[in-house]
Amino acid sequence: MDCWSVLGAPQDADEREIKRSYARQLKRVRPDADAEAFQRLREAYERALQLARWRTTEAVGEVQQPAADNLRQWSDLVELAPSPLPSHEPMPVLAPVLRSLQYGLDADNLPQRWRQAQEQDCTEPFLKHLLAICCDAPGRHLALIEWAVANLDWLTPWQRPSMTALQEGVLVQGLLQQYRRVLEELLVAGRERPFLERLGGYCAQPWLQIFDHRQSWQGEVLELLHQQSWQAPVFEGVCQLFGWDEKRGVTPEPDWMWRALAERYQQEAFYQKLEADAANNADTTPQAAAARLFLTPPSRRHQVALARHFESEHWQACLELSHTLASRFPALVERLPHHDLLFWRSLVPRLLSVDNWIRCSLGSGLALGLYFMPKPGYSPELALMLGLVCSAMLGVLGILLLSNWQQLIGHLLLPDLWLTERLVPKRLNPRCYWLILRHGVPQLVMLALFGFWLGLLGMLGYLGFTLIGWLHSGRIGQANPRFHARHPWLGALHWNHFSPWQPVYLLLMVVLVRACQVHGLGFPLTRLIPG
Template sequence: MDCWTLLELPDDADERSIKRSYAKRLKTTRPDEDAEGFQRLREAYERALQLARWREEETDDCSPEPVASALPADNLQAWSGLVEMSPSLAPMPTVAVAPPPAQALLKGLTLENLPQRWPEAQAQQCAQDFQNLLLEHCCNHPEQRAPLVEWAVQHLEWLTPWQSLSMSDAQQRSLVGALLGYYRQTLKDQLQANQERAFLAQLTHYSEQLWLQIFDHRLQWQSTVLMLLNEQQWSVPLFERVCQVFGWDEQRGAIPEPAWVWQHLVQRCQQETFYQDLQNKLQQEHSWAPEVLAAQLLAKPLSPRQQRNLTRGFTQNEWQACQELAQTLTWRFPQLIERLPQSDVFYWRKFMPQPSTIEETWVRTWAGIGLAFTLFFIQERQDPPLLAAAMAAFCGWLAAVLGLLALTAWNALALRLLDLDLWLSERLIPKALRRPPDPRLLRHGVPFLALMALFASLLGLLGMLAYLGFTLIGALHHKRVDHVSETFRLKHPWLSVLHWSNFSPWQSVFLLLMVGVIRACQVFYPAFPLTRLIPG
């Protein structure tokens, strides 16, 4: 189907007829309802305009030049005689030529008197000349261009296919750019003044204008609004209403261009929605939901004592809610951290009970104390190694059980001293030793000193140094032996306890070295204070 059949026009239709036919069919073939039909209509319209302009150019090139009719010879002679015989004529006086009516109406034109000048141009039968001169005036006076063009698109149907004047592509781009810039500035002022209701009303009014129903103009207008929203602050309901005005819907694939700006706005919308939900949870002071308590811990200004009181009754559910909220803020909405009272969203970890499994702690403590008792019995009682190991196993088991009972009581007491513990830990523990789980001076320092005193009483100064060095290597050296697989842990729980997971490889080397040094000193130099604290 050719362009003339689709537009229902004859082959010799002029440019004005083509534009009127296109505008008539544009009302029934909308781009958002029938994209393929609109594309065919648009191609037919552009092809018909091209053919009409070619036909007009060929007609102008082939028009004959006007030729003066030859005068008769006798008339020439009569005229020549008259010229020779007549005296010299006096010069004619100069008469001022009045300007055309349209030009006179355009003199001193402003936006205030334009509504009165246009009816006068129609009454004086110079409406078309007035529009042409108005177009030229808009192009030559940028300071008046935007408001004059806005009036023209509303009353004279400028920038639409059914406008009555012809304008070049450069003129059309200039007028469209000026008008969109004028609209953008108006909407920007309303956003900066936080007048969102007026912004939506003005945006709806602009978007319903006829010239913005043209597909190309509407795309340019949507991109302008999209960039404006990317630069300004707004609320989530406002963004949702703007999407309704333009029909933006990511699920249906109706998203504006540029796509990266749209994705950024969607991210901002999700961020503001998340922050508003966070603020709503802060108002629920009598709720004990884990999500509400986590929001209050991270987003509410609290003193250290209030933080400790809030986390005192936390269970695994509350700590998990804090972890999820902190991770969401860190990875999805990092810009929201600037609005929170705490820049470190993981600060609450210092209030958590230290993660440890009773089984692993008990068995490893038993193994360490049993090794010390073994070396002690070999030196003091001169027992055979097997007998010393058996006695050491029993004594180590008893010491480990009593030590864990004492540690449980101490942990309960340390919670009451948490404020003092945190204050001392921040000031006395070096930063090099502060690695997860965060060490605390009182809670971890007192059991550490108790174990170091036990090893010193059994093996003297070397036993104390062995325990101290083993612990410091684990704190300073970050490389660890791989974890035991979960399948192996379930099938062989006792063997998994004895595995060196979470230990540094240098710890095993140091331990073997110190055992050899201690045994050598017991054999060759069994004196105070290397292997015993009591002289004799």
């Protein structure tokens, strides 16, 4: 496939049409998506430019030649042909001197040879020879080209000697590729300050102030930044050197590559701020504490130590940071020690829920009522009333005990997490919210109380009711926040907090316990102590 087919341009296209076709193709072919296709497009673009410039040069020569032949024919017709000028023999010293100046020309002897050419009055042929060898193999004579650019104003309006568009394109492309290789080596090595200094030196050269040359140079730097990794200050420095500013509408082409770099810059700037906040131990703000927690190595000991004194605003900062990373900068997740952005939820203290304790108190009252019913002298109404009074007293005592338990278990969070991760299946506890010691010990106490009051059926009733509520996510309707705010105690007992299977199971167990008590089926069904 030739270069014109790759570019999608006609074979007689000029330089402007070729550049427009190249810009159109860049919107479809991206180096990050298909590197080989992008390389073929780039080579086709350079080849097409060379052919267009060569065609322009040939066309100029063809136009001039017929004019000279036509003038000679008219001069012959009117017998005004100029008489031949007398031939002059060349100076015998010029050819040997010029050959000596041209032989073995390299970057080391070029300044001296140039001075000698000026002294011998043969600067024009010497410069033409210099231009010829530079255009013939620009890769081998980059040092010669750089010297000529610096000392002879090459690639500027004041260049000597004059050169064709093809020659100028060859020299420009060779220099730009050399500059890019130097900058790429610095960027890969992580030498950001030398990179910006060298880039600033290149941009200050007179030949890169020419509009076309500067546009080509900006394209090379843009591609380099798109292909390599860098820190946010590098992008800021490049934008400052080239004057790129999206607010003022000054952005390079192609636009999709600029957009991708701008997004990468925002990502890098955010990550650097995150690192700075994490490294500044003197900063006690919730955002800095969240940054330290997210960038801490995945060690439970360090995580627990950092989160030990977190308050509600610190956990809110963790939630906001997780949301920002997931929605705006998902690529940064791979660079974090924790790929799970919600890892911190396992460290959040599970405070005492008043609603859950109200339900436990009511369940305890029902269990105590059933416990007192078979006792002699207790009617069912008196037994239930006595059970509710005793459960209220147990509820107050339980709140005091659980408050102290929460403070005590906070110092054992590390072994609690270790046990939970190894004993509880991940599918049942995906965010590690329920902990073995923090929640398991109070549940075992409640289970023991129900067993003491109602035997194995009491334990089975409490355990089954709890497991149904935990495993079955369906609920009877939706909670009413206004009603719950006005009547917190009644709101905690509202039927929409329970699974539809829980009241059915509870009724079944109450009937079963009462039937066993009536028929005298005691140990071990309704009591654990025989007799």
